[in-house]
């Protein structure tokens with residue numbers, strides 16, 4: 001822990017424990033002390049540590065091919081997209097490219113929203129470019145995602161960030177409806193259950209009402225399920241069965 005201070009800039013406030021290994025949902029520190037893993041990274045691996053199927057798949061792939069850039073076709077990539085679409089239960093969809101991290105997924109969603117507005121309104125000089133996010137939100141640390149992150153602690157040191165983001169009180173539909181405007185709002189970003197900001201859940205009614213307001217205004221609705229998908233609530237996806 002002392003050595004770490006010499007080489008890291010101190011971005012994270014860490015608990016004073018050095019984790020060495022994990023098995024299933026148990027973690028072990030360097031002294032062999034066992035801890036139940038209550039965080040799963042930061043809510044990222046639902047399979048636990050050392051899941052045998054995952055380990056075997058990783059080993060097999062590592063022996064086969066390390067990486068291939070997006071300049072070429074790759075069978076596992078296409079297979080994964082088919083599988084995700086199948087799991088999502090929406091045959092007619094084309095899935096967006098898989099991202100390396102939550103913040104990149106949100107950056108991609110920001111760009112998709114801007115592009116969607118531009119292509120949906122080719123006649124407009126300035127299509128909708130603005131975004132709505134919610135109080136207590138966390139969408140990542142890159143410049144677009146951090147602009148959608150309400151907590152000032154994450155955002156203020158990097159200002160000016162992407163302009164045109166309005167924060168609405170989480171769960172306040174009246175305020176959200178007023179803010180979602182045709183020709184102005186490109187997309188609304190929401191965590192159906194907020195993670196970093198505290199465990200706040202949106203109601204089904206709120207999410208459904210947002211869906212309608214966005215559809216009426218021609219805005220996209222982006223569900224950031226980085227912390228609440230892949231089985232973490234008992235459903236594979238959180239919002240798919242709701243909205």
Ligand SMILES: Cc1ncc(COP(=O)(O)O)c(C=O)c1O
Nearest residue numbers: 101102103138139140195226227
């Ligand atoms: C809701 C949400 N979105 C985005 C992110 C950013 O994900 P990543 O750290 O993989 O960039 C997080 C990370 O905790 C998150 O909780």
